[in-house]
Amino acid sequence: MLTYTLRRILMLIPVLIGMSLITFSIVHAIPGDPAKTIAGDKATPEQLQQIRESLGLDQPFYVQYLNYVKGLLKGDLGTSLITQVPIAEEIGPFLAATAELTIAALLIAVFLGVNLGILSAWKQNSWMDYGAMFIALIGVSIPVFWLGLMEQWLFAQQLDWLPSYGRVDPRLGFEPLTQFYVLDSLLYGDFHWLQDVLMHLILPAVALGTIPMAVIARMTRSSMLEVMRQDYIRTARAKGLSEFWVIYKHTLKNAFIPILTVMGLQLGLLLGGAVLTETIFSWPGVGRYVYDAINQRNYPVIQSGILVLATIFVLINLIVDLLYAWIDPRIKYGKE
């Protein structure tokens, strides 16, 4: 197990090198120029040239890349061209915002998705099954931005139940501490803040969680159906176990491996795919941070932002792989 984990972590290195090289090349291949963002529409050619020189953008491609990697090896993610703040310092609050939204979305997705899947497997071919799968079909088909806008229209504009933008009402004077606002409001012991923060989370988390919810529901259904046909389930029923225990303990546990895989993959997608949700709901997350950087041609932020996201994605997949062995002791790593 330990050697397996170590080997997987070592394998991260080539993945990340490849990743950084690809991002670096693409970023530098697209036309456009950070000097123009910095100097504005009004800059003279001399000024632009001066800025390019001071940023080292006039150097050959490979020199720029080597400088970047040299910095990375020293643990330096670079400095934002626009704000002049080290990226490692700047990215923290954005990552926390995205993580909070992603976790909320995943919780919704897992809770609803797994139960919907169980329901439709348990009552296979009934109207409940069809209903649940219809919801799942709609869930995977709805574009996130459309759902987000509809939520805003209905729950914020028409009904005025929930706020549709930001993480907290700016009038409350919320002071972030860990940047995880739910945790922060608990730390302050202010339930008014907590309520406000949770209300702000609901709409974006539902919008973001819909697709994974649907995917998880479908995966749960098929995986559950497979396990439910096994002999030991019949035995469990024959023993007189209640249906609840048969489903949630005996079946779900054995059906969980593929569901877990999907959850891991979806979590990665959520992290990177939050750009649309973050824009619609004005969520100050890392997706929008990188997206803005692309528009401004803020090269270091694009590179390091994507690198950080890629690392998290790979790490999540590693954790999911390790979880398999924990859930299903028959799976052993490290031995051929």
Place this chain on the structure above:
Amino acid sequence: MRKRFWIINLAAVFLFSSVLVGCVEKKTATGGKTLVYGRGADSKLLDPIQVTDGESFKPIDQIFDKLVEYDKESTEVVPGLAESWETSADGLTWTFKLRKNVQFHDGTPFNAEAVVYNFERWMDPNHPEHKGGEFPYYGYMFGGFKGDDGHVIESVTALDEYTVQFKLKKPLGPFLSNLAMSPFGIASPAAVKKDPVKFAQNPVGTGPFKFESWKKNDSVVLVKNENFWKKGQPKLDRIIFKSIPDNAARYSALKSGGIDMMDGLNPNDAHLIRQDSQFRLYEQPGMNVGYLAFHTGKKPLDNVKVRQAINHAVNKEAIIKNFYAGQAIPAVNPIPPMMWGYNDQVQDYPFDLNKAKQLLEEAGYPDGFEIEFYAMTEPRPYMPNGKKIAEFIQADLAKIGIRAKIVTYDWQTYLDLTGKGEHEMALMGWNGDNGDPDNFLYVLLDKDNTRMPDAGNIAFYKSDQVHELLIRAQGLTSQEERSKLYLEAQKLIKNDAPWVPIAHATDTYAARKDITGFVPHPTTQLIMENLDVKE
């Protein structure tokens, strides 16, 4: 066994989180008169001299004061941190008398030394605190930096504690208007010296509001400066600048009470606000222009008759009605009509497809031609929907036989390609800074600005006559004399038709009805010291 394990676990988590609850004390105070201002993007930095984007200037204009200010509703210059000033007959020496008893937010005094320090820091690339960015506007408005050939300011000296003298190398027509621009807000020398890079995250000026906090991509919070030098101002206790990128989402935030005031309304939403009794729409003819530029160096656009023909084929009224929701006026000249030096004698090319066809025939293109037509996809203040406008023009061009192919890129690529002259026709626009015609005509239509790859004059219009007029006007300080030269230049430009000037868009703001004291400014500078709101 298993079950007990879970119960213990859950209990532990619960205990742990209840220990967490309330273990940190809050510092912020709320209450008082708070105004939440919704806008489309966050500020980049809050050091005035480092930035060029309007979103950065919105909070900056509240934190900093300039030596001189624009008058409430015009670009006329009035006293700011300087109470009075005089200029020598040759226009080379400017002496400013400064206001006394003004303090920076950090308690240090504002005086002549502080002014000298700011200018030294801006102009001298070797200054120890010339750091944190590129100081773009300084170089742009004053002809470069210390040591550059074009640099206009010879020296800035403190004659006594409250008198500052500027010596210029050559007269600069827009000198005083330049000083009133947002980038030239006077910063606290003590705060800059402490850390010039961090200063941009924690700005200190003399303005009506003090910086309190900044959550990136989310909100900037400012609080009242109790010691502001204008007595009785500001009236608000707190301003929160909240970024909501989507125009429609920002509008719905306004309607639901989440924000009190906003800018950047979709034209149709502006229309709805006008009919809503709970809100008020503020409109200000914008100091901008949206235009279609011809690459005058490329065939067949090198032919003036072709350019005039296309001018006759663009229906500005319909474009403004359909794509600006009426929030604009048709553009005749490159500069907007409210600007001094505007030539109202110039006649526009009327929308007339027959005339256009006839001109094309005269030019030798009776069957028209094919052409690439660049359109921006991102909404710009001067052009809310470039692609749709391009399609509309395309349809009319087709009627006179011109087959235009619309090409789009993202904004940065777009600027890059048009600056290199890759286009044949392109939609473009400009937001003015200082209310001076030079800021439009020289930048956008002088042959000096056709150098690639960063041409500002993307029509690559190279008229020696116009160049001569514009350069002469730069060297004069009398507005009347300069005005005459600009009138002449506009006539020549109209005749040569390097552009189709399309529209001057109206800037719109919406606010709750009970908010008083707001006057939009033609430069889009945001002045909030008079704003008041019911508690």
